[in-house]
Amino acid sequence: MTDDLRDKRTFSRGVHPPESKHVTEDRPIEPGPAVGELSILLSQHIGAPCQAAVKKGDLVEAGQKIGECQAFVCAPVHAPVPGKVRDLALKPHPVLGRCQAIAIEARDPARPSLPSFDLPADFDPARYKPDEICEAVRDAGLVGMGGAGFPTSVKIQPDAKPPKHTLLVNGCECEPYITCDYRVMLEWTDQVLAGIRLAQRACGASKVFIGIEDNKPKAIEAMTTAIARAGSAGDIRVVPLQTKYPQGGERQLINAVLGQTVPTGGIPPMIGVVVINVATAAAIADAVLYNRPLTHRVVTVTGEAIARPGNYYVSIGTPIEALIEFCGGVTEKSAKVVMGGPMMGLAIADLRTPITKTGGAVTVLTRHQIGQAKFERRQTACIRCGRCLEVCPENLNPTRIAHAVKSNLLDVAESDFISACIECGCCSYVCPANIELTGYIKTGKIFLARQRKKMPA
């Protein structure tokens, strides 16, 4: 064990929700559904939305760039299948409500075929220039596939200050139910490792750590073996972490693995750390070695209300409706469709919402799983028990912030560091009064942004 690693290998506080990984963890990645019409949203990342590069009626080829970047923090989008642009219109977006999108009518709808990836025997990341890697990653439209969707090329660019010394690869997948990253680590191990080494080459980090929760021993073993096989054991290490939510939160992961803390309001590069997700790493290898843009991703379709849960290789732009239907539809008990996992995922109101680059899971929950009180959204008075303070990974005072927002005291919420909230949901999860603390805090953040005119009302 080196000096960089601490003994405890976890962050403080947090919660232990039921893991529920058993539903899909042993199901290999399979091709997803054949879809007649795909909706490619123009904003699938953090940053400026991209501009449509095609017109209505244009014919597009698979992998053709259909959304261009005008800004630096942006990622282009590509057509997953050959077909015709049917429309440019507003489509349901999981976060924004509605967003400009390009609707593509597939020429002949077919199930996507699993990509082949053969690592060249003489693969050596040193033969690629950092700028080349960044360029390829940018062209392929890569964004963080773990959820936030920050453009990857901006993250790993070589000339950023301060210099990055450590690359942290996030294989935690701490959300209950989701297993897409787990399957990627097991089945595409070499590709993930190649992507990690390319990212390391690009950002110039001297050390690489892969953080994996200890409820995934097979993934830990697969990655460790692959590293030894590639002869990278010197600078790449797998770090098993305690299984605890939100271990895979960027700030929590850095704290667990390196023992360092990202300053409040800061981002990891400020302390010389780059964090990427394992699925993103696999996509980097695809982009650099095969020039494949990010048009498909592995999505876990799961939940006790789904007839055939599994891990599917799905075209981005596939409506959730089609995906659920492909998995045998839902049972009568289902009460909520969530894009993502049950802790941070977004409840979907419109089932035509398409899969985005960041959507790693579709979870269909039953009323029983949501819990009767939560289903009815019945809240009682705060008894100041302090459980939310005990679990907050950012050491905030959730009940104070939430009640300040409720009373419209945004200045109080700000002085209690509302902006430092990572919205992990631990406080709402433990609250015995069933108060939607995270919901109030999210609302407060939106109010504050509107006050500062950053967001239209």
Next chain:
Amino acid sequence: MLKDITVSFAPHISQPLSTRRVMIDVAIGLLPAVAVAGIYFRIHALLLIGTCVAWCAATEWVCNRIRRKPNSLGDFSAVVTGIILALSLPPALPLWAAAIGSAVSIVVGKMAFGGLGANVFNPAMVGRAFLTASFGVMMTTWTVPASIDSGMPTLSPGDAVDTRTQATPLAWSKTAIKEGGEAKTYSSRLFLSTMTGEVAGCLGETSAIAILLGGAYLLWRKTIGFHIPAAVLGSAFVAAAIAYLVNADTYVQPFFHLTSGALLFGAFFIATDPVTAPLTRRGMWLFGIGIGTITMIIRILGEYPEGMMFAVLLMNAVTPLIDRLCKRIPAGGKSHA
């Protein structure tokens, strides 16, 4: 395909824990003390506890009707208030007085502030303070446990005049302070009794073992944190130890202070009432140290033999200030970079 899907904020799952469960846990934690009260004070204990619980619940129901609010008896907080109030009353208190105390607890202590979660003071202590101020003699008439005086259980409750009474351990230690010299005799003679509960005192406060048992359950269930009890008992011990070191003849030994009177019961069941205690850990330490210290100042220097109730109410009053003083600092530091 799907007709009724709900949309709400994440997270979509939650821990199966409710306010009701928290309150039921507190009630379970109080059971050993209730049992010991039943053993030593027989029918008095059961009638008092029953009266307080019934009156607290009835008062809350009436208050909600008057305020046109939904019935809140389901959260069991009124039951807990009733049990705690009853356990902090002298065994021979007339039932009508207990009923008045219960009503004051709920009306003045809780519903006037807006119900559970909004009250500033511990409701049970508000009721007890009212009784102490109104019926001073009844509130300081201490019945001998049934095991010492077998005649006691036959007495009708309220007939306090004929009851054989006895001074509480703390009253003895107060006498020692005032008249001097006998502290050692008192404490060595009574220490074992304060552990088992076979001694005069408030219903639920006499047996240290029963209270520790219930407290351990609450700690194990994580219903309470160890911070407040540790701070209360620790600071009280230090204060008592200082007095003991100054004059061991006048002041009883510190462990005796911990096991007698309301200190132990208060540390585990009264001071830990989440609604009226600070939120942050630093705040809890301050709050607990305040209670422990004030209690000991009253016990050692004050006129009253016991000061737990006043200490809790005083510290309840400053809890909002403590919360303001002990802000939480985010994991990433204070700066809004």
